Amino acid sequence: MRQEDRATMTIGDERHVERLRPTPMLITAVAGLAAAIVLFAVNVTEQRTQVVWGWMPAMAGTAIAGWACWRTAFTPGLDKVTARVWRSLAIVCVLIVLGTTGDARLTVANPARLDQEHDLPTAICYALAVVVLLWALLRLPMHKREHRDRAMVRFVLDAATVSITIGIFSWFLVNQVHDTWNSNGPAIVPMIMLMALGLIASLAFVKVAISGFGGVDHIALRLLAAAAAVGAGGGGLFPLLLDVRPGLSGSQMFIPATLLFVALAADRQRRAAGVPQPERRRRSYSIVPYVAVAATDGLLLTIGHGAGREIFTVALGAVLLTALVVFRQVNALRENGRLLQRVDANLVQLNAYQDQLTHRANHDDLTDLANRTLFEQRTREALVAVDGGDTLSLALIDLDDFKAINDRLGHAVGDALLVVVAERLRAAVRDGDVVARLGGDEFGLLLPGLHSEEATEVLDRIAESLTRPVHALGYDLLVKASIGLAEVWPDASPQELLRRADLAMYAAKERGKGRHTVYDARLEQDQAADAQLGAELRRALDNGDFTLVYQPIVSLPDGKWTSLETLIRWKHPDRGFIGPDIFIPIAERTGLIVPLGDWILRTALAQAAEWQDRFGAGAPGEIGVNVSARQLREPGFAADVRAALADTGFDPEKLVVEVTETAVFDGGIALDTLQNLVTLGVRIALDDFGTGHSSLGLLRTCPADILKVDKSFVDGIGGRSEEAVIATAMIQITNGLHLQAIAEGVETAEQADTLFRLGYRYAQGYHFSRPLSPEQVHAQLEAASVLPV
Template structure:
């Protein structure tokens, strides 16, 4: 069997049943020809091919009904055809009995049993065909009305012709009207049966093959009509009938139809184009007009003239109506084309309303709907997991490389997410660089394995518009619980995702109650932080940076402290991350900068050259990404009158590792004259390339490399390497967290000239700094 844009059925191949049907038809023709002048064989032999051919057709119909892939309606039609063949066999047996027992002059009542069998056969056929449902109820009603009208037209036309031919052209029944009536009835029923097949074909109902139905329609028309007209048109001997030849011929069509249906079973039925009108009424009118002209010609000039005029008027009316119907059909086809186009637009709009334009993943609306449906359908004991995925530092890629590269990256990420999950799981783009997953039937451990697989797939370099990019993602997972709602499931996954971000990039976290408590505490602390800033509960302290080996002050690093009225002292490691997540680090950082600059300006005015040479202020990654941060620093310097060259902005290497706006902000600060220090160097995304791209002047070596420097060689090796790097790059190196004299001595021996830590001084309040400045001189840097 071949397939293509349209349905194709394998070519007709001779089958045993088809060969047998052809042989039976050939035998019937030979027998009829042998006995046409005189009866040379027994009468029963002339009817035997009809009986055998009908039996073959019945078996072929039963086989077609048993074909796999048929719908119930089509199967019922072909089984009914088997019953029809059985009834025809009974009718032919009756004809055979008449031909053998009384071939010369059978009584009209003798035809009744056989006529009843034939009539029942047609009625069963009509009943089966007319019970076939039609997809569109309104369309079905219209088709049924048209069928009834066409059937009436055909029936009346057939009756007129048969009666005329029987009474005027020939007298084959010796003016025995009783014998003519069954033949007229059978011919009318046969043509009506043809219409029934055509009705099923054009209605597009059921799964019957259209070619098979056309073959059946031809069988019904040719068989019954030919059998009825044969004795009218040809002289036949007593005991002979056209049925002896036309029944095998008819059933050959039936076998062909059954074979076609069997080969086409289970294949999709193409939709048939709507017809603008039916040709049946016009054919009937044309045939009747021809008969009218024949009768009029025989009747004389006047009658013929009137008949000719009526025929011409009828022809003009038909032509006008057909032209109008054709125009209506053309307009309907245009309307259909417009409706198809509108449906296409509607489908596109529906798709765009539910799917993301860029990645073609489900959007947030569809994802929430599918989550709701999954929760409604879940049964006790089943599991459902929801994961939220947020790409780390995606904004940096957009800012540095442009949105086109960012979009190309999102497309690749979407494809990798599809490949990482199973069929039936849901992948969605919820907006920006945030994706959602709906995982069915996975336990906690299995779900985290999926997340590990996703994280691993994302770590492979992504080639986007000529750029090779590395992607990390923070993933949060929440699992279903009784009475879970889509909104709460999403909220828990979101909470877990932010917990993963806090633990570092490229990680995932699973929701638990502890995260809920932490969030509540963070939310409460965030609200209190805003209030503390308004109430002036924050204070600044300053830790000296000294020169080695003497320990003279060279500059101060600004540190913030918060003494809560109820909780007491809250460390920066607690409230600074909350301030960054809530965005309050921006106003808090602005307050720190202005307060420190004002204090440093006051010390310069009071102590002159004895004031600290520089003041260092820590700036977060969030502040660096704020538009206009460099302009805010310029305004603060102008308002306080502080020298820009004595301000040191301290940033972590993580804040500027990915470049983008943060790096551009640092470049703008350098333009102002501000110095840049890389804080906690070595603990984040350490890269020598960063030292080339970041406009740093100072490198602050993290405390973790200073601890134990006097007792273990590893720290000494790292510390030595760093001082060599800073010397080679002409950077100032400052060792942090020096707590013992031994550490200070070792650092000096390794080449360090600046340090800070508790060994030299703890952070001091502004008053303590002023006291120290009064008591001793401070050497310039």
């Protein structure tokens, strides 16, 4: 074994307590005991030294032990109760010094004095020492309050058992070994009482050690128990077992031996100060009564053996019956102990299950974040703290276009993505912040002590962490999140705080996603206006207040109609004309875009079918209908289009579904829906190309037939070369990909001529025609049909 390993070994199983090494105080105590033994041996047959020298080691050893106890009481790391115990032990040592001094004084004054003879002050000192010791031990909080009374009763019964047993043995030894003391029996009573009290003190130490009081080191307690046993047993039984001459006392040896144990215990406690005491396994029963019964049975057999065969036989039978009863009881107690251990183990397991159930009830199974219930509870608790003057911010996080990932790649990939996002959220917040998964792809943050301005720094860290690709089951995904933030205000409620953060989050989505928005009062006004307009939108749809208009798409350079784009108009009875740029986003947020879009599609197809029947080849070749992203993500949208075509009898190849590039940029179910429409024969047009998530890769994945170049690239085409370069690049791309290009927003003849020179053959805009009502379209078609060929 290496030297450094030996230096870290400990007494017992404790690895954190420094190994006991000799100290000057311990060396002095050992030297005192050695001196006492030498002096006793020198004077055992004849007094060769002065009598007082025989008592000096006892007085010096007791003083050293008292000083060790007093120093231990002030060791850093001790709790108040433990320090009080060691102060009490120091007082006990002082009382023993006084008692020893009294014995020495009496011996010097009367060399013929016998060991058991004490004057009253000396006997009082010894008795007070034992009483103080017992009082200090009995004040230790060994048990919970509800068990303290039962523990005290058991201790009193054990103490009475010890006292009776000691009394019986002492009486027998006095009468059998030292008959000469029979005439002085009353003088032996104090010695027997002190011995009984000393052994009871030893019993108390053992009880405390087994009970596992956390402050006093349990090995130090056992050393103190050994000290009490040595002092009581040795000092009391030595004069009964060994006939020594007057003037010589067993206490001269046993007091130094006792106080050596005390000094060892004090040194042990100093080294163990501040180290948590391990949980001690307690025996389910006390062995004290059984030891007392066994000792008394042995004494009974000894007495019976000398009293005759009949008495010995009866005594032997009584002892055997007692042994059987004890064996039966101990066996039952052990069985009960095993049952209790199993019950304890089951209770521990049940508590563990309860903890697991509690954790699962308050945490999300997938990410192990707090769930909505725990998040709302923590919010309520945080709001209570806010009443004390603190502040609080709450954020709601919603992953943008997460549904597309689930639909396109599967729920397993979506779950793996959520786990990674949860880990990044944990890493971005402080230790005291609360991160929760509220459901689906929505997360919550509780940021105590932060104003909204400070909380935005946390949100910036979160946004930055999400910019890194997320690896989920073999896919590298880019994640964006819309975040709403709300700061607490006086008398805030958890529900209202969550609602404000939710409102801010949806505002962030409306402003372009992938950003955060802080709640303010204007959001409430906007929400109220949107809610009012949404209700009126529902009534307008039910009342048939919407109308359709149609803007022609023409060929260049002649301006002949080739197709019509369907546009919706709403004339409010009170507000007048409301533009699609206002009510269409509201319809998408409220879900009304689905029934509204179905009405637009069926109305336009019915109207186009009517023009086909009326004008035949003179009718527009195609009819275009705008479809929103929300409609494309509706299950069964392609089936609804097929049903509308069947109901109206319109040719699918003459229907053009116009979608924005943003609606299909992320792929998913929207792109699958377009593929299903293509199988019906429907043509696809990418509207407003160049203004959204422009990507050339989209032209390869989206089954588009037509590319509509946004008006912003047409406005300055006649005056600035940049627009001309972009327009030229787009026509080259469409030609290379065999797509039909349509220039939108043409308002002047100069723009039309320039576009034609660049290679465009189709256009639409106010230069050719404004949107026309069905009647106006009908009139135009009627007029064209009567013109001479």
